Structures are given as C-alpha cells and as structure tokens.
Amino acid sequence: MTFDFTKIRKSFSSFELQTWDPEGVIFYGDTNPKDDWFVLALRDGRSEIQLHNQLAQVTVSAGPRLDDGRWHQLVPALDGCLRRGTWLDPQAQTSGSVPMRSLKSCALQSQPGTFFPPGTRAEFNLQDIPQPHVEPWAFSLDLGLQQAAGSGHLLALGTPENPSQLSLHLQDQKVVVSSGTGPDLDLPLVLGLPLQLKLAASRVVLNQGSKKEILALPALDLASLLKLWVQPQGRLFLGALPGETSSASFCLNGLWAQGQKLDMDRALSRSEDIWTHSCPQGPNNGTDTTH
Structure with a gap:
C-alpha cells in the first residue's frame, strides 16, 4: 500500500490480525528509509513498535501473545477519566470526535x-x-x-x-x-x-x-x-x-x-x-x- 501524505485527513488506523506466527513484520512505513521509519511487528508472539526519526529512536514491546490463531484488534481501550482539559486550539474545534452517548460518566470518587x-x-x-x-x-x-x-x-x-x-x-x-x-x-x-x-x-x-x-x-x-x-x-x-x-x-x-x-x-x-x-x-x- 502506498499513501500520499498530503491527502491524509486522519491520524489513526485500525485492523484485525490473525496469525500463528510468533515473529514477523505486520506493518512498515517510511518517509525516508535511512532516517524516518516506523515498524509494527510481532516478536515472541507479542506486539512490538519501532520508531526511528530525527527526534526519537524507540523500541517498545508489550501486551498479550497474539500468535494463537484468533482475531485480535490492536486498539486496547483504557479505563480512566479525564478532566480540566485544554485541547489544542478551542477556536479550531468543529465537533466532538466521539459521540456523547458512548462516553461514561465518572464517579466523584x-x-x-x-x-x-x-x-x-x-x-x-x-x-x-x-x-x-x-x-x-x-x-x-x-x-x-x-x-x-x-x-x-x-x-x-x-x-x-x-x-x-x-x-x-x-x-x-x-x-x-x-x-x-x-x-x-x-x-x-x-x-x-x-x-x-x-x-x-x-x-x-x-x-x-x-x-x-x-x-x-x-x-x-x-x-x-x-x-x-x-x-x-x-x-x-x-x-x-x-x-x-x-x-x-x-x-x-x-x-x-x-x-x-x-x-x-x-x-x-x-x-x-x-x-x-x-x-x-x-x-x-x-x-x-x-x-
């Protein structure tokens, strides 16, 4: 797959993965293969991210084993609450990105x-x-x-x-x-x-x-x-x-x-x-x- 970065209008992707293979590359992308690239892979059955650019060189591996032949979606949900947030420029916000009906109320304690x-x-x-x-x-x-x-x-x-x-x-x-x-x-x-x-x-x-x-x-x-x-x-x-x-x-x-x-x-x-x-x-x- 090849993407034109000048036409991208969203900053996330999602998909489901099924494999019995404990090791290999799921996704690789770059703007410059020498200086700016990103890898999502499996190592020993667990997901691993490699990020390399002028600002950061990071390798992180975490999560449960995914090489069990079942379908897995790589979008883990976080159970938590947010408050008193200031998000970028409020004047530029046109609408909420998540329907309010899907948000949960938080307890006082x-x-x-x-x-x-x-x-x-x-x-x-x-x-x-x-x-x-x-x-x-x-x-x-x-x-x-x-x-x-x-x-x-x-x-x-x-x-x-x-x-x-x-x-x-x-x-x-x-x-x-x-x-x-x-x-x-x-x-x-x-x-x-x-x-x-x-x-x-x-x-x-x-x-x-x-x-x-x-x-x-x-x-x-x-x-x-x-x-x-x-x-x-x-x-x-x-x-x-x-x-x-x-x-x-x-x-x-x-x-x-x-x-x-x-x-x-x-x-x-x-x-x-x-x-x-x-x-x-x-x-x-x-x-x-x-x-």
Missing part, C-alpha cells in the same frame, strides 16, 4: 476494581481459563464482591444457547445458586469477604467466611456440566445473561479461577459500559469528567 453496571456482561471461553483438576475432578471460582445492588445474575456456566446450566444470581442481598433442574440454595451476602464457588464430582459448595451451603447435583446436571470444559462453546458469563433484563450492579476487586486471577481485558467479549479497572465509591452522578 473511585477505587480499583471492575464495575458492572446493570445489564452489562463479560464472557470468557472456558478453554481459555485455568482448567479443573482431574483426579478428583474439582473446579473453583472466587469472587471479591465489594459492592452489589439490585437483582440479576452475577455469574453463570453454560453455552451461548444454554447460558445458565449453573448460575449465581443476586436477590435481596442474597446469593442464590441454581443448577437448572434441581433445588436452589442461597447464602446471605457479606460484602468485602471473598465468595467462593467450588464444583466437585457430585456437589456444589458455596461459602463465604464461616458460612457454607452445599447443593447435591443430580447425575444429569453433573454430566452436562462436565461437558462444558470439553466443547468449544463452553462459557463463563459474568453479569447479565443474553436476553436477561437485570437490575444487578456490582463491583469486583478480583475474580479467580482455580486460584489464578482472570484479566478482564482478556475476555472473549464484554459490554463497553463495564469499567475494567475502577469502581465508583459513591453515587455515579457524573462530574465534569469523561470516562
């Missing part, structure tokens, strides 16, 4: 965490997260719930067609475990204490602090649940399920699968309104800031 507003969700492929122990079969999930309000799903295991084969949902400040066909069990929610869901070959255990509830799994439910880890459609859902009208909002200071913390930026998909690295401490009234 915030804390680290992951905030799910009502109706939002994130989705992980079960094959992408730490796998269950085999002998004996066991799988655990730990949620650090800092805030919770409303009613709706917190977490579910299933497939896109049947997303709730096993689920946790919030109801009247209680966490309710449902297996689909069997009875439910519930546990009063205590914010600030880790909430742990343990799956074994014949039962589900929900505990928080010194409180524990045990749900025996029927053989049919158990068989369908175990199949989730061996099929490509197996999913871990956080927040509202597809098609669900949910009033639940919650803040997590961490989510662990098999003791390993999950990175929300590595989710298969997620709602744009999720705050991936911050939680409001007070009412989210919005101020003179943009999220």
Whole structure:
C-alpha cells in the first residue's frame, strides 16, 4: 500500500490480525528509509513498535501473545477519566470526535476494581481459563464482591444457547445458586469477604467466611456440566445473561479461577459500559469528567 501524505485527513488506523506466527513484520512505513521509519511487528508472539526519526529512536514491546490463531484488534481501550482539559486550539474545534452517548460518566470518587453496571456482561471461553483438576475432578471460582445492588445474575456456566446450566444470581442481598433442574440454595451476602464457588464430582459448595451451603447435583446436571470444559462453546458469563433484563450492579476487586486471577481485558467479549479497572465509591452522578 502506498499513501500520499498530503491527502491524509486522519491520524489513526485500525485492523484485525490473525496469525500463528510468533515473529514477523505486520506493518512498515517510511518517509525516508535511512532516517524516518516506523515498524509494527510481532516478536515472541507479542506486539512490538519501532520508531526511528530525527527526534526519537524507540523500541517498545508489550501486551498479550497474539500468535494463537484468533482475531485480535490492536486498539486496547483504557479505563480512566479525564478532566480540566485544554485541547489544542478551542477556536479550531468543529465537533466532538466521539459521540456523547458512548462516553461514561465518572464517579466523584473511585477505587480499583471492575464495575458492572446493570445489564452489562463479560464472557470468557472456558478453554481459555485455568482448567479443573482431574483426579478428583474439582473446579473453583472466587469472587471479591465489594459492592452489589439490585437483582440479576452475577455469574453463570453454560453455552451461548444454554447460558445458565449453573448460575449465581443476586436477590435481596442474597446469593442464590441454581443448577437448572434441581433445588436452589442461597447464602446471605457479606460484602468485602471473598465468595467462593467450588464444583466437585457430585456437589456444589458455596461459602463465604464461616458460612457454607452445599447443593447435591443430580447425575444429569453433573454430566452436562462436565461437558462444558470439553466443547468449544463452553462459557463463563459474568453479569447479565443474553436476553436477561437485570437490575444487578456490582463491583469486583478480583475474580479467580482455580486460584489464578482472570484479566478482564482478556475476555472473549464484554459490554463497553463495564469499567475494567475502577469502581465508583459513591453515587455515579457524573462530574465534569469523561470516562
């Protein structure tokens, strides 16, 4: 591709990349191959930028491995707030570059965490997260719930067609475990204490602090649940399920699968309104800031 720089009217590009190759050049451009050039490449599966001109000579490598054969877009989003900005020459600004409906209001005060507003969700492929122990079969999930309000799903295991084969949902400040066909069990929610869901070959255990509830799994439910880890459609859902009208909002200071913390930026998909690295401490009234 060749571009005429005198006709360029925007300063960004975006694309999706799919590769199994851990090393190579994705994009190279120059105005002078000796003095002014730019390279975007993969080195050991991770993206690397090389910039060379009269003002700077920089090489930076960062981010997750991209050589897994999946499609990746190289435009990582930042969860943060801006305020009191002066942008170039206000007299020259003709319109906002981002529709206001896509901007989030910022809280007066915030804390680290992951905030799910009502109706939002994130989705992980079960094959992408730490796998269950085999002998004996066991799988655990730990949620650090800092805030919770409303009613709706917190977490579910299933497939896109049947997303709730096993689920946790919030109801009247209680966490309710449902297996689909069997009875439910519930546990009063205590914010600030880790909430742990343990799956074994014949039962589900929900505990928080010194409180524990045990749900025996029927053989049919158990068989369908175990199949989730061996099929490509197996999913871990956080927040509202597809098609669900949910009033639940919650803040997590961490989510662990098999003791390993999950990175929300590595989710298969997620709602744009999720705050991936911050939680409001007070009412989210919005101020003179943009999220």
